[in-house]
Amino acid sequence: MLTGIATLTVLALAFGLGLGWAGIRLRVRADPVAERIDALLPQTQCGQCDFSGCRPYAEAIAKTEADINQCPPGGAAGIRALADLLGCQAKPLNPDNGEEKPKTLVVIDEQHCIGCTLCIQACPVDAIVGASKLMHTVIESECTGCNLCLPPCPVDCIDVLEIATGISQWRSPRPLALAAAQ
Amino acid sequence: MNYTDPIQVARDAGKHTHHFHGGLRLRHNKRISCGIPVERPALPEILAVPLLQHLGGDVAEPLVKAGDRVLKGQQIGRCEPCPVVHAPTSGTVEAVEDRLMTHITGMTGPCVVIRPDGKEQWVELEPISDVQNASPDTLINQLQECGLVGLGGAVFPTHIKALDGREKRIHTLILNGAECEPYISCDEMLMREQPDKIVLGARILRRALGAERVVIAIEDQMGAVREALTYAADCAECKSVKVVKVTKIYPEGGERQLIQVLTGLEVPFGGRPTDLGLLVQNVATAAAFAEAVTEGKPLIERYVTVTGNGISQPRNLLALIGTPFSHLVKACGGYTEDVARLVVGGPLMGYPVSSDATPMVKAANCILALTQRDIAAPQAEMPCIRCGECSRACPATLLPQQLHLQIKHGLWDEATEYGLTACIECGCCDIVCPSHIPLVDWFRYGKGELRQRAAEAQASDLARKRFEAREARLLRTKQERAEDMALRKQMLKDKATREGRAKKTNGDPADA
Numbered sequence: 001m002l003t004g005i006a007t008l009t010v011l012a013l014a015f016g017l018g019l020g021w022a023g024i025r026l027r028v029r030a031d032p033v034a035e036r037i038d039a040l041l042p043q044t045q046c047g048q049c050d051f052s053g054c055r056p057y058a059e060a061i062a063k064t065e066a067d068i069n070q071c072p073p074g075g076a077a078g079i080r081a082l083a084d085l086l087g088c089q090a091k092p093l094n095p096d097n098g099e100e101k102p103k104t105l106v107v108i109d110e111q112h113c114i115g116c117t118l119c120i121q122a123c124p125v126d127a128i129v130g131a132s133k134l135m136h137t138v139i140e141s142e143c144t145g146c147n148l149c150l151p152p153c154p155v156d157c158i159d160v161l162e163i164a165t166g167i168s169q170w171r172s173p174r175p176l177a178l179a180a181a182q
Numbered sequence: 183m184n185y186t187d188p189i190q191v192a193r194d195a196g197k198h199t200h201h202f203h204g205g206l207r208l209r210h211n212k213r214i215s216c217g218i219p220v221e222r223p224a225l226p227e228i229l230a231v232p233l234l235q236h237l238g239g240d241v242a243e244p245l246v247k248a249g250d251r252v253l254k255g256q257q258i259g260r261c262e263p264c265p266v267v268h269a270p271t272s273g274t275v276e277a278v279e280d281r282l283m284t285h286i287t288g289m290t291g292p293c294v295v296i297r298p299d300g301k302e303q304w305v306e307l308e309p310i311s312d313v314q315n316a317s318p319d320t321l322i323n324q325l326q327e328c329g330l331v332g333l334g335g336a337v338f339p340t341h342i343k344a345l346d347g348r349e350k351r352i353h354t355l356i357l358n359g360a361e362c363e364p365y366i367s368c369d370e371m372l373m374r375e376q377p378d379k380i381v382l383g384a385r386i387l388r389r390a391l392g393a394e395r396v397v398i399a400i401e402d403q404m405g406a407v408r409e410a411l412t413y414a415a416d417c418a419e420c421k422s423v424k425v426v427k428v429t430k431i432y433p434e435g436g437e438r439q440l441i442q443v444l445t446g447l448e449v450p451f452g453g454r455p456t457d458l459g460l461l462v463q464n465v466a467t468a469a470a471f472a473e474a475v476t477e478g479k480p481l482i483e484r485y486v487t488v489t490g491n492g493i494s495q496p497r498n499l500l501a502l503i504g505t506p507f508s509h510l511v512k513a514c515g516g517y518t519e520d521v522a523r524l525v526v527g528g529p530l531m532g533y534p535v536s537s538d539a540t541p542m543v544k545a546a547n548c549i550l551a552l553t554q555r556d557i558a559a560p561q562a563e564m565p566c567i568r569c570g571e572c573s574r575a576c577p578a579t580l581l582p583q584q585l586h587l588q589i590k591h592g593l594w595d596e597a598t599e600y601g602l603t604a605c606i607e608c609g610c611c612d613i614v615c616p617s618h619i620p621l622v623d624w625f626r627y628g629k630g631e632l633r634q635r636a637a638e639a640q641a642s643d644l645a646r647k648r649f650e651a652r653e654a655r656l657l658r659t660k661q662e663r664a665e666d667m668a669l670r671k672q673m674l675k676d677k678a679t680r681e682g683r684a685k686k687t688n689g690d691p692a693d694a
Contacts, residue, residue, distance in 0.1 A: 043642035045649045053649055125648040144645045167234065167289050168241075171630030175623040 034062035040081045044073040045124035046146030048098045053124060061086075069093050073145075075100035104145045105161045110135050112157035119149035119158065192445045192458040195354050196397040196426040200446035202439045204575045205431040206610050210403070212367040215489040215496040220371050222483070222500045223513035225300060229270055229504035230281045230293040230541045231258065236331045237338045239264045241292055250275045253305035255480050258294045265329040265339045268480040269305075270502035273298040284526055284543045286533040293541065296504065307478030313386060318348065321390035321475065328474035329481045329544075334358060334435070334464035335527060337545040340471070343461065347391045350456035355393045356444065357384055359400040359407070359465040360428055362435035363528030366548040368485035369465050371498040373400065373407040376469055377414035383468030384423055386475050391461060395422045398465065399440055402427045432530070433608040437462045439577050451604055481544060488514045492521030492551025501542050507549055508538040523557055525550040530609040561618035572611035572621060578604045582611040582621050589628035594635060602628050 038058035049070040051057040060066035061082070068082040069091045076093065083090035093100060108119070108128070115133040120126075127143045130136030150158055163169075234241040242259030246252055252269040259267035273296045281293040310316045310324060325341035332338045347355075357380070361369040373380060384396045398415075400407050408425060415423040428434055428443050438449045441460055449455050455462055466485060473479040482503055489496035494515030501510055507524065511517060525532040526546050572582035580601050588597040602625065611621045 038646070041642075042638075043645035043649065045645060053653070054646070055649070055653075124652065125645050126652050127648070142644065142648065144641075167283060167285055167287070167291050170285075170287055170289065171634060172623070172626035174627050175620050 031059065031062050034059045036085060037061050037082065040074075040078065040085060041071060042073045042078060042144075044144045044146045046073060046144070046148060047124075048072050050097070067091075067094065070097045072098035072100050073103070103163055104147070105140060105143050105163055106138055106145070106147065106149060106158050107140075107161050108136050108138055109157040109159060110137065112155050114155055114157075116154055118152035118154065122148045122152045124148060188447050189353070189459045191447055192441075192460055193353055193394075195356065195441075195444040195460065196399070196424055198446070199426070199428055199443055202431075202434065202442040202577055203579045204573075204577045204610060205433060205439070206575060206613060207430070208364050208432045210430070211364045211489075212370065215365070215367045215487050215498055216371060218495070218497040220375060220485060220498045220500050222502075223505070223510060225271060225298045225302075226502075226505045226509040227297070228276070228506070229273075229296045229298065229502060230506070231267060231270060231296065231504035232281075232283050232541060232543055233259045233267055233292045233294065234283070235267060235329075235337060235503070235544045236265050237336055239339070242267050244278045244292065244294055246275045246278065246294060248275055248277045252296060253303050255307060255482060256305040263326070263339075263342065265326055265331055265341065266480070267294075268329055268482050269294075269296060270482040270504050271296065271298045272301050272303040282537060282540055284535070284540050284546060288536045288540075293504075309478035310475050313475055316475075318390045318392060321386060322348070324474050325390075325471065328470070328479070330467060330470055330474060331481070331544050332464055333466035333470065333484060333544065333547070335531070335545055335547055337543075340463065340467055343463075344387075344391055346454075347393075347456055347461040351459070352391055352456055352461045353394045353459040354461075355384065355388050355391055355396045356440065356455075356460055356462045357396060357398040357465050357468050358435060358437070358440055358462050359398055359404075359411075360430075360435040360440055361401070362430065362432045363530055363548075364432075365489050365550055366487050366528050367489070368487045368498050368547050370404050370407060371487075372466055372469060372485045373404070374410055377407075377410040379469040379472045380465050381411065381414040381420060381423055382476070383470070383472030385419065387463065387468055387471055388422060393461070395424065397444060398423065398425045399428050399444060400425065401430045401434075403430050432610070433577055433606070436577065436606050436608060438606070451601060484542075484544060484547075486510065486542065486546055487548040488551075489548065490525075490551040491553045491556055492518050492523075494518055503542055503544060505542045506539050507535075507542065510542065510549060511538060511551070517551060518553065520553045520555070521551050522554040523552045525552060529556075530613075531607060563619050564617040566617055566619060569616060571614040571616065575610040575614045577608060577610060578606055580605060582625075585628070586619060586621055586624050589624050589631075594632060597628055598632060602632065605629070 038055055041054040041058055043054050045053045049057045051060055057066060061068060068086065069079050071078055072093060079093065080090045113135050115130060115135060117132050119136060120128045120130060124146060125142060125144055127139045128136055128149065129139060147160060233244060240261050242261045242264060244259050246258050251274055252258060252272060254269060254272045256269045257266050258269045276295045276297050278294050280290040283289055283291040310320060322341050322344045325344060330340040332340060359369050359373055384398065388396050398411055408427060411425045415425060426444065433439055434443050437455060440462060441447065441449055441455055447458055450457060470481050483500050485498055486501045487498050488510050493511065497514055499510055499513060523534050524538055525534050527533065527548055529550060532550060566583050566586065568583060576582055585597055585600055585602055588600065605625045607622050607626060609622050615621060
């Protein structure tokens with residue numbers, strides 16, 4: 001009887017200590033849920049969700065401080081993916097955050113750029129190069145189409161472009177079901 | 183079990199023939215276009231040469247502008263590292279503008295429009311003078327300079343494939359003369375008429391690649407071709423060249439299927455033939471290479487089959503790149519009365535075009551005019567009954583029924599896992615499906631979607647990295663500024679106390 005109690009106490013202590021140690025030493029620093037939500041977001045970093053970027057929005061969703069329907073670039077497909085991940089109901093995009101639009105690019109009209117560097121500071125992904133009083137230009141392959149550089153421009157020399165759809169970008173469409181037999 | 187190295191097994195390519203999974207025996211309809219010797223049609227009134235004629239990469243930059251005079255074989259477009267585009271004849275450049283391209287969508291794209299002057303005046307060609315002693319790099323460079331692409335239909339730049347092959351130290355070059363799709367007979371005619379050129383091209387290409395031997399694969403139903411090629415390959419320097427007949431089952435002309443027939447090995451999923459030490463080129467590419475090396479002649483014309491029940495006199499032509507299809511059809515006696523559809527490529531893998539003003543390109547091996555009788559009435563799609571016929575016919579050993587459902591329901595991870603990217607779009611599953619499901623259309627859509635998703639994932643990863651780097655930088659500068667500020671405050675404070683102390687020790691002159 002006594003040996004039994006002693007053995008169990010020792011075991012309980014050992015496991016308790018082990019778990020306590022593991023709880024401190026092996027703690028996962030980053031929030032794994034936020035990480036997975038972040039992977040589903042489009043990384044436009046446009047701030048239309050009322051957060052400063054995709055990562056902060058993902059963290060807010062993980063803490064249930066934000067809803068899943070605040071990301072216009074992700075659109076309906078993005079909301080569905082988030083709903084699947086979090087096991088909740090998909091809902092339509094919140095119109096307060098904006099509407100779903102095809103991805104665009106910005107181009108600086110280099111004739112009119114005065115080199116004020118305001119757009120460089122606004123770009124969330126450092127996709128604009130240039131220096132004070134020198135012409136600026138957008139690195140096309142790195143522009144996410146967030147349009148955050150548009151409001152600060154004092155001379156309105158930034159244009160939004162549709163992404164070109166030439167033969168190289170063409171994709172086979174989804175087959176349509178033929179109407180049932182006559 | 184005895185483990186044998188697949189590369190060693192692949193060295194025996196062509197010793198025995200093997201079978202691949204699935205495939206179909208189709209009525210080949212090739213005879214109708216093989217009766218007349220190949221000729222060059224008369225010069226057309228106008229030629230529109232598209233600047234994008236290879237797979238992947240960018241559109242070539244035009245080197246000429248409207249009003250320029252060009253000579254036959256002159257470079258008119260280039261970009262690195264894609265194959266060069268050449269003027270097919272001498273004449274005047276009328277425009278460099280967007281014109282109808284040879285594409286399934288009928289989109290327009292940049293073309294150089296040339297009005298021939300009828301003189302056919304050649305630019306000064308630069309052949310490789312000493313072929314025997316030319317370095318492999320010189321030979322491979324000649325591939326790019328002469329604008330060579332895979333002429334089997336995929337138009338992958340040959341010099342890129344060759345460089346990759348050299349790097350991977352391939353041992354066998356396979357020349358693909360197994361033209362398996364019905365109606366198409368341009369390679370057969372080429373092998374009949376120019377076997378010497380093919381064998382010569384094969385020998386030079388073998389040397390450029392550093393391979394040990396060449397296997398030329400032809401179909402067992404090409405009677406005269408075997409004789410012609412064997413005769414051409416019967417010389418002291420041709421010991422390394424071997425002609426092999428393979429059984430005609432569609433699609434044995436596919437790169438992976440042909441390798442399986444010749445070696446019994448499957449190219450690993452996601453891998454390439456070079457992993458087995460093999461490299462496959464079309465016979466027409468080899469012939470074009472022989473011309474490029476010995477004469478310096480760029481790829482400005484190719485054999486094309488103009489055939490089908492909608493053509494009066496089906497035959498093969500040696501057509502200049504940029505010739506409108508209508509001109510080629512005219513050279514074959516025009517259309518019959520009941521022509522209904524014009525297809526580029528064969529009946530299985532080809533695609534319909536809306537206009538016969540479409541220009542000839544390096545990729546076009548066949549122009550097929552079908553009549554209403556040839557075209558099966560579109561059948562209403564019925565639900566999949568899971569009969570499994572499609573997986574029995576699939577030469578890539580996929581499960582088309584499963585992939586179809588996965589694509590339909592957007593299960594992209596599953597579709598990738600089931601090998602959607604390994605589909606060669608041969609159309610066998612389409613033909614056998616009793617429910618008339620357009621499976622290949624679904625797979626084309628699915629593959630496009632997968633590519634798009636991969637590109638988006640890459641872009642968003644890049645954006646995430648850049649955003650995080652920027653956040654880290656902003657934080658760092660903020661901290662540095664705060665530290666700087668604190669330091670300055672401290673210095674001011676120190677200075678103030680120092681001055682205060684100095685005042686006390688020296689005494690204030692004002693107080694004195």
